Amino acid sequence: MKILVDAFGGDNAPEEIINASLLALFKHKDLKITLVGKAEVIQDCLVGKKYDQARLDILDAREVIGCDEAPVEAIRTKKDSSIVRAIEELKTKPDEYCAFVSAGSTGALLSASVLKLGRLKGVNRPVLAPILPTAKGTPVMLVDSGANMDAKSNNLVQFAMLAHVYMNKVLGVQKPRVALLNVGVEEAKGNELTKEVYPLLKQLPINFVGNMEAREFLSGDYDIVVADGFSGNVLLKSSEGALKMLMTEIKSTIMSGFWSKMGGLLMKGKMKDLKKKFDYEGFGGSVLLGTKGIVIKAHGSTKAKGFLAAIEQAMVIGQSNILTVIESEFEKMQSVDYLQEKANNDKEISQAVQEKINQQNEAQ
Amino acid sequence: MKILVDAFGGDNAPEEIINASLLALFKHKDLKITLVGKAEVIQDCLVGKKYDQARLDILDAREVIGCDEAPVEAIRTKKDSSIVRAIEELKTKPDEYCAFVSAGSTGALLSASVLKLGRLKGVNRPVLAPILPTAKGTPVMLVDSGANMDAKSNNLVQFAMLAHVYMNKVLGVQKPRVALLNVGVEEAKGNELTKEVYPLLKQLPINFVGNMEAREFLSGDYDIVVADGFSGNVLLKSSEGALKMLMTEIKSTIMSGFWSKMGGLLMKGKMKDLKKKFDYEGFGGSVLLGTKGIVIKAHGSTKAKGFLAAIEQAMVIGQSNILTVIESEFEKMQSVDYLQEKANNDKEISQAVQEKINQQNEAQ
Numbered sequence: 001m002k003i004l005v006d007a008f009g010g011d012n013a014p015e016e017i018i019n020a021s022l023l024a025l026f027k028h029k030d031l032k033i034t035l036v037g038k039a040e041v042i043q044d045c046l047v048g049k050k051y052d053q054a055r056l057d058i059l060d061a062r063e064v065i066g067c068d069e070a071p072v073e074a075i076r077t078k079k080d081s082s083i084v085r086a087i088e089e090l091k092t093k094p095d096e097y098c099a100f101v102s103a104g105s106t107g108a109l110l111s112a113s114v115l116k117l118g119r120l121k122g123v124n125r126p127v128l129a130p131i132l133p134t135a136k137g138t139p140v141m142l143v144d145s146g147a148n149m150d151a152k153s154n155n156l157v158q159f160a161m162l163a164h165v166y167m168n169k170v171l172g173v174q175k176p177r178v179a180l181l182n183v184g185v186e187e188a189k190g191n192e193l194t195k196e197v198y199p200l201l202k203q204l205p206i207n208f209v210g211n212m213e214a215r216e217f218l219s220g221d222y223d224i225v226v227a228d229g230f231s232g233n234v235l236l237k238s239s240e241g242a243l244k245m246l247m248t249e250i251k252s253t254i255m256s257g258f259w260s261k262m263g264g265l266l267m268k269g270k271m272k273d274l275k276k277k278f279d280y281e282g283f284g285g286s287v288l289l290g291t292k293g294i295v296i297k298a299h300g301s302t303k304a305k306g307f308l309a310a311i312e313q314a315m316v317i318g319q320s321n322i323l324t325v326i327e328s329e330f331e332k333m334q335s336v337d338y339l340q341e342k343a344n345n346d347k348e349i350s351q352a353v354q355e356k357i358n359q360q361n362e363a364q
Numbered sequence: 365m366k367i368l369v370d371a372f373g374g375d376n377a378p379e380e381i382i383n384a385s386l387l388a389l390f391k392h393k394d395l396k397i398t399l400v401g402k403a404e405v406i407q408d409c410l411v412g413k414k415y416d417q418a419r420l421d422i423l424d425a426r427e428v429i430g431c432d433e434a435p436v437e438a439i440r441t442k443k444d445s446s447i448v449r450a451i452e453e454l455k456t457k458p459d460e461y462c463a464f465v466s467a468g469s470t471g472a473l474l475s476a477s478v479l480k481l482g483r484l485k486g487v488n489r490p491v492l493a494p495i496l497p498t499a500k501g502t503p504v505m506l507v508d509s510g511a512n513m514d515a516k517s518n519n520l521v522q523f524a525m526l527a528h529v530y531m532n533k534v535l536g537v538q539k540p541r542v543a544l545l546n547v548g549v550e551e552a553k554g555n556e557l558t559k560e561v562y563p564l565l566k567q568l569p570i571n572f573v574g575n576m577e578a579r580e581f582l583s584g585d586y587d588i589v590v591a592d593g594f595s596g597n598v599l600l601k602s603s604e605g606a607l608k609m610l611m612t613e614i615k616s617t618i619m620s621g622f623w624s625k626m627g628g629l630l631m632k633g634k635m636k637d638l639k640k641k642f643d644y645e646g647f648g649g650s651v652l653l654g655t656k657g658i659v660i661k662a663h664g665s666t667k668a669k670g671f672l673a674a675i676e677q678a679m680v681i682g683q684s685n686i687l688t689v690i691e692s693e694f695e696k697m698q699s700v701d702y703l704q705e706k707a708n709n710d711k712e713i714s715q716a717v718q719e720k721i722n723q724q725n726e727a728q
Contacts, residue, residue: 068550135609146547149555183510183597186432191513191594214598215605230555231595233547234578235602241579242606245499246642250614253634263630270617270624277613 001030002097003314004090007037008064008082009104011301017103018045020307025055027308031315034059034097036086061085064104067300071107075115087112090293098318099294101285101310103302109295110147110288117293120323122330125151126290127159128229128297129166130236131283136220139283141167143226146233147288153196156180156226157204158330162289163224164206165329170320173223179212181227181235186211193228201226214238243278281306284313290326294318365394366461367678368454371401372428372446373468375665381467382409384671389419391672395679398461400425400450425449428468431664435471439479451476454657462682463658465649465674467666473659474511474652481657484687486694489515490654491523492593492661493530494600495647500584503647505531507590510597511652517560520544520590521568522694526653527588528570529693534684537587543576545591545599550575557592565590578602607642645670648677654690658682 005021007014014037021033032055035042039060046056063081065074075084083104090100102109106128114126128147131139143159144151151159160178167176180201182190187198189211201208212222214235227235254264264271276282285298285306294317298310369385371378378401385397396419399406403424410420427445429438439448447468454464466473470492478490492511495503507523508515515523524542531540544565546554551562553575565572576586578599591599618628628635640646649662649670658681662674 070552135613149547181598183513183594188434191592194594213605214601215608217602218606218609227598228555230547230558231598234545234595234598237578238581238599238602239606241577242582242603243610244579245582246607246610249499249638249641250635253638254631256634260631260634263627266627266630267618267624270620274613274617278610 001315001318002032002034003311003318004034004036004059004086004097004100005311006082006086006100006102006104007035007042008061009102009109010298010307011103012303013037013103014041014045016302016304017307018042019304020311021056022049022051023304023308024311025051028312028315031055031311033057033311034089036061036082036089037064038062059085059089065108067105069105069108071105071111072115074105074108075112081108083108083112084116087116087293087295090295091117094293099296099314101296101298101307101314103285103298103300103307103310106146106297106300109297113288113291113293113295117291117295120290120292120330121327122333123162123290123326124158125155126288127162128286129159129163129289130280130286132218132236132239132280133278133282134218134220137277138220138223139171140217140220140222141224142217142232142236143224143289144229144232145236145286146229148229150230151193151228153193153200156193156197156228157200158290160201160204160206160208160224160226161329161333162326163226164204165322165326166287166289167223169322169325170317175207176223177209177221178206178224178226179209179216179222181214181217181225181231182211184211184213197226240280247275281309283309285310287313287317292323294323365679365682366396366398367675367682368398368400368423368450368461368464369675370446370450370464370466370468371399371406372425373466373473373664374662374671375467376667377401377467378405378409380666380668381671382406383668384675385420386413386415387668387672388675389415392676392679395419395675397421397675398423398453400446400453401428402426423449423453429472431469433469433472435469435475436479438469438472439476445472447472447476448480451480451657451659454659455481458657463660463678465660465662465671465678467649467662467664467671467674470510470661470664473661477652477655477657477659481655481659484654484656484694485691486697487526487654487690488522489519490652491519491526492650493527493653494644494650496582496600496603496644497642497646498582498584501641502584502587503535504581504584504586505588506581506596506600507588507653508593508596509600509650510593512593514594515557515592517557517564520557520561520592521564522654524565524568524570524572524588524590525693525697526690527590528568529686529690530651530653531587533686533689534681539571540587541573541585542570542588542590543573543580543586545578545581545589545595546575548575548577561590604644611639645673647673649674651677651681656687658687 034057036059061082063078065081086100127144129143143163167173182194285296288295398421400423425446427442429445450464491508493507507527531537649660652659
């Protein structure tokens with residue numbers, strides 16, 4: 001099993017990324033890694049470190065795409081960047097590599113993957129799916145977390161299917177509970193999009209359990225949460241932001257006086273366990289679902305431990321046959337009634353049909 | 365100063381609501397309250413309690429609107445409900461009453477207020493605006509938190525103006541920092557709606573400071589956050605949900621062993637201060653901005669302390685001339701250039717114009 005690693009993506013690249021890769025090689029004897037980036041810098045980082053040289057390659061790439069660069073422009077002009085090089089390697093050698101892991105620019109990674117790898121048959125829009133820890137210890141997958149800003153109802157239907165296949169085939173969840181992010185639990189609640197999506201999700205061959213309010217996101221009562229990229233991004237970032245802020249506040253509360261410091265000392269072990277429970281890097285990075293090839297986006301601020309989790313996640317996905325399953329599931333979906341019905345209901349299509357009818361009437 | 369109070373709204377009505385009202389009367393000697401709801405139940409609750417009877421009235425209302433009822437249907441059929449009665453009283457006696465406070469059904473309260481009180485001149489869609497505590501101790505106002513699901517750009521422009529007037533005139537914030545909820549800070553980021561709103565907010569006579577990512581919501585770096593009702597609701601509930609979950613986890617962490625219990629005991633005072641800092645009921649309830657009359661929605665699960673804060677918030681608003689200021693500001697807005705330009709750009713209007721041109725062409 002061989003994985004491509006972006007040595008020049010993320011705030012702590014290349015040191016932490018390279019350390020994570022060496023850790024991964026040490027832990028998994030069947031793993032091979034190709035580090036992509038400036039070869040001499042990577043080699044400098046490797047000096048004095050022990051590792052199995054037979055299982056570590058370097059693919060030279062002279063450019064780096066920054067997080068503030070316009071994604072499409074960046075992948076067009078920086079053809080020798082680590083992201084573009086790695087994606088091309090993944091595309092041209094699908095039998096050699098099983099995945100690409102990067103902590104670099106989300107936008108560039110998304111654009112390069114969608115434009116260069118292409119989409120799996122039947123998939124309209126690939127989706128970026130982070131996995132978060134919940135109060136019950138189980139993981140919850142969010143589709144979409146920001147790849148598709150103005151998503152339509154048929155996109156959300158596909159997000160649900162993609163996540164269902166992932167949770168089932170990769171994480172082994174028997175009947176993943178799929179919820180729709182909404183402002184209330186009743187079917188009639190929400191905006192135009194959610195009202196259109198709800199009945200479609202009900203018809204899917206998945207375990208759709210209805211609407212979920214944002215406050216239940218980390219409850220552990222759901223395995224998959226479906227949302228458009230904008231509100232999914234708000235859900236993800238506000239949850240992370242609130243948890244981080246409270247943790248910081250608690251730390252400074254503990255440090256604010258003698259007795260509270262003593263108290264904090266007594267609680268240290270248990271608090272560490274708690275922090276570990278809600279470590280969002282524990283489950284790896286965000287998976288890009290729907291492209292021809294497995295791409296994982298690790299957190300931009302990730303250190304070696306978090307990036308190692310992302311590499312291990314890539315290994316688990318690589319061992320599954322998820323790409324084949326997605327294609328066969330989507331083929332099945334195309335043929336079943338609900339998609340036909342959906343097409344009939346689809347506003348755009350019905351408008352087009354109406355226009356055609358009008359034209360015919362005029363012609364008569 | 366006289367305030368209408370819904371004695372039958374919220375999970376802890378009527379006891380906690382009545383207790384809060386008596387507390388408010390005790391604290392504020394210039395305050396009068398009219399409790400709205402089943403008179404004999406209210407009187408039963410008052411038995412044995414000391415209060416200034418001259419300052420407490422009861423307005424009999426025989427029905428109660430549940431939180432699961434369809435709002436518009438409920439206010440149509442339950443004309444003798446506490447919410448409908450109170451709103452009608454506020455409308456017919458604007459010189460007697462300065463506000464209505466309820467912890468009842470948000471939907472029914474919104475519908476009754478908009479349909480029966482009506483909108484202030486120039487306001488298209490009233491907005492529900494909660495105020496939350498931040499890490500810096502300052503309040504942040506969210507417009508909208510769920511009243512307007514499929515809001516348009518001109519609605520969001522008005523939300524910003526309404527919140528600006530509130531923060532400035534009621535809370536005395538000199539130049540409230542207004543941010544637009546978005547997936548990134550760059551102007552070009554976001555969905556169709558935010559891309560359309562951003563340049564309009566820049567032209568407003570307010571202190572617009574750009575886009576804000578959801579993780580910064582409680583940072584204290586912003587005084588007002590503008591969003592459509594759907595994503596605003598997601599922002600609010602996921603932040604509250606994450607904080608509440610972590611607090612629960614910390615409690616059970618403390619209780620999980622002898623030493624952590626001891627530690628918790630030593631930290632008790634400081635932790636109480638922290639809890640108080642992030643008590644979202646400390647600033648009162650959510651204000652409905654844009655209607656002819658002041659309506660405050662207290663949290664459904666509020667107890668006496670939280671409801672007291674909402675009553676006191678109503679008093680502060682009542683002392684301001686916010687309704688007059690909103691009307692005059694909106695009149696000014698109508699006359700300035702940017703709104704003209706906005707109207708020209710507005711998709712719907714330009715479509716309507718285009719249709720008119722087409723019709724004229726056909727007629728010729």
